[in-house]
Amino acid sequence: MITPVLLCGGSGTRLWPLSRKSYPKQFVPLLGDKTLFQASAERLSGTDYNAPLILTNSDFRFIVTEQLAEMGMDPGAILIEPEGRNTAPAVLAAAMWLEKTDPDGLMLVAPSDHVVPNTDAFREAVQAGVASAKSGQLVTFGIKPTHGETGYGYLELSEAPAKVDLSTMPLTRFVEKPDQARADEMVGAGNFLWNAGIFLFSVRAILDAFKAHAPDLMTPVQAAVDKGKPDLGFLRLDPEAWRSVEDISIDYAVMERASNLSVVPFAKGWSDLGGWDAVLRESVRDERGVATSGPAVALDCDDTLLRSEDDGLEVVGIGLRNIIAIAMPDAVLIADSRRAQDVKLAVAALKTKKARQATAFPKDHRPWGWFESLVIGDRFQVKRIVVHPGAALSLQSHHHRSEHWIVVEGTAKVTVNEDVKLISENQSVYIPLGAVHRMENPGKVPMVLIEVQTGTYLGEDDIIRYEDVYARS
Template sequence: MSKNVREPVAAQPGDTAAVAPGAPVRLRIAPVVLAGGAGTRLWPLSREHFPKQLIDLVGKDSLLQSTLLRMQGFSAGHEIEPSAIIVCGDEHRFITSEQLQASGMQGRLVVEPVRRNTAPALTLAASLALADGQDAILVVMPADHAIPDTCAFHQALSIAAAHASEGAIVTLGVPPTRPDTGYGYIKLGEMLPDGVRRMERFVEKPAIELAAQYVASGNYWWNSGIFVVRATVWMQAIEALHPAIHEMCVASVAEGKQEGQFFRPASRQFFLSPSDSIDYAVMERLDNPASPCRGVVVPLEAGWSDLGSWDAVWDAMDKDAEGNAGRGRVVFEGAHSSYVHSDGRLVACVGTSNIVVVETADAVLVVDRSHVQDVKDVVARMKILHAPEADTHRKVRRPWGFYDSIEHGDRFQVKRIVVQPGARLSLQLHHHRAEHWVVVSGTAMVTRGEEQFLLSENQSTFIPLGVLHRLENPGKLPLEIIEIQSGGYLGEDDIVRVDDTYGRCPGPQT
């Protein structure tokens, strides 16, 4: 186990001293951000290797950054842990770290070896929160929500923290404004003080007729997916209700390692953890006699949306007099209730109604707003066909910067490569391609076999097939080059990596 992480202290079921009701307990607040999703319903902007939480869908900040910044100014009389725990996937760790630094927030990045849904992710976070032997109130937030009214959000969290400190698992429920099949629902139980309700049961996304009945009854709220719970209480609940997740996640943290800014749970143990959501693993089982705690629901009336579809994005945007919303180079003429996103090209909508148009460098989506939930089915079909657009953008981000594949043919490919100051690519070679590099701006340090030399603007070099090489930026400004690849095979997996600053294993990442 890493010397920086002590074995987590997990309360045992029946250890009522840690969770006995009574006067509120002053505990530190530990924000937990779950940032491991894919967001396929927001294709083509959101993709497997650059999902929606990393995109600025409705503001200048990405959804991940907005989630972190939303906790600023909240205390509810408790000490706030300055570093949020962020659980993310291995493929997103560098861009997550980059966005964390850009937001000015602190965070501990927990890198999941494989996706196992939200219950194991929260169990990893709770185990780490308890690693210093002290309890904490976890504010558990998905990284892909929009909540415009931060003040109302903090008020709901204050009420939730009070109940959580007394041993409840609290979820924030959103009073519904319309029947919606894109959200799960919570059936409400008896009324408690402060407008809080007992949680009776969770209901998965219903058909539209049933959703309308739920809304009309007034006894169902939308499930926001935001939870507030003491770390010890969560560990009690997951051990009692889903012991296999508890066992594997605790073991994974205990054998985990700190690698620079990333905490890596042990892969072998985490692979053995069942995959399950917080809702299924715990919340739907709280009425089980084995459950060591209760569930309550606090109302959240802050303009919440989980931005799970393009219709939800449209709903969260400012609109013109005809109900249209757009981002980028967009023109509406005689259009109504439409949403358009342009990443580059001018998009004009004339006489359209209730549609979504999303333009990116390599794909265009046109969908009726009543069918936005079906976008995920299109992505699933593209994956079956092995279409690269299902998973990756033309512009691919790397820890050293990014590359953009601007043209390709049978035996050539042209890339624009941007390397950040002080960054460098791995030392590598290719078996099937040669490369020409032309410096557009900045200064390049080139390693080619036994040689090492500098190139400046308008200078170029050639990297023969099979020769070890590396590109780095020794300057203080971004380095931009044009790379022309030629050969019989130009796939990203034609890389033999010999050395890498970022600790990446050999594979399809330069």
């Protein structure tokens, strides 16, 4: 059996404004109805796979469980990284965790934000690498390139693969992301593959590799795992030990130094969706190369992506060529598709001017549901709040604001100081400044309410929590 190890802590700024630090691309349905994370979990499931081991951060832990629950899947374990330390420490922590129960087992490490349209072909490629992984090889998966891409690293083989997906091949070396001329040259040579960042190896083999090539990581990561604290079904790696871990990728730490490397070539479709140009390539397009999503209309356009993420916002393009237009309720991106990799520069510019849109998603996802701000003034704010069935907000109070709740769908169980009552649709309740209060959804359908806040300060940090079923501080 193979244990999938899904890495899902990244931010994906090149797909801004749909992907942001608070809600990155792996949790968004970029192509189809499933999110990239859900599609990855489904792809690495079945009779040959154990339940997935997931590494993420504290902000995403409930998003992970919610999206898996929507698919009827349970994780094997969820390890919470106190802060991002790149892929090498994450993979090492996963291996040390699995060593406790399955030291000779295989682990398949994969990012959770890739697109692989042909699931069966990918599983066959994984099976092609199993024998080598069991023999102690570190197996990576190389994608047969379709064009000279500067956003990927490359894998050099000793010769061009004659067959694909049938067996492993020796890896000559890793190649850093090239410029365009070098990328075109490597594609023409035929013996270079894109580095997908997907790996298959035994727990014992990867631990031995870390001991040989990155020994400085062993002690602090082991301490982070051993001193980790269980938290509502998660394991929080020890923050103090994790803080001393080097920030380094598994390529730099291990793969580029190891000699027991093999590659499985794969040519049945793959993308890491590293930019909006990649989304356009993977989308269903018309005869003029135009893809639309949501309420969007293209007139006399070519090679263009028009996407609206708001049902009430129509995007119309006229006479556009090589354009990407992405409309969100709070931000709009318009770019030449050939400059798609520069979107990260726009995010940096927004951060410099301290724009909230640089990192924060319009919908703020919480373990109990989500909320979005509809109107914001100097001393008031109007929110829409959606609470999942059976979920409850923390018992809390505020120093600087009062609140008025109006239920518009479902039923709310509301606590205000000593008073507890049910509020149905079209009913409301007032929460005075300083009152200890809680909102719960006792029903079996989502509960929706409109919240009107008034006060001198309306920030989300004006919360004193007394009880919280999600153990948030």
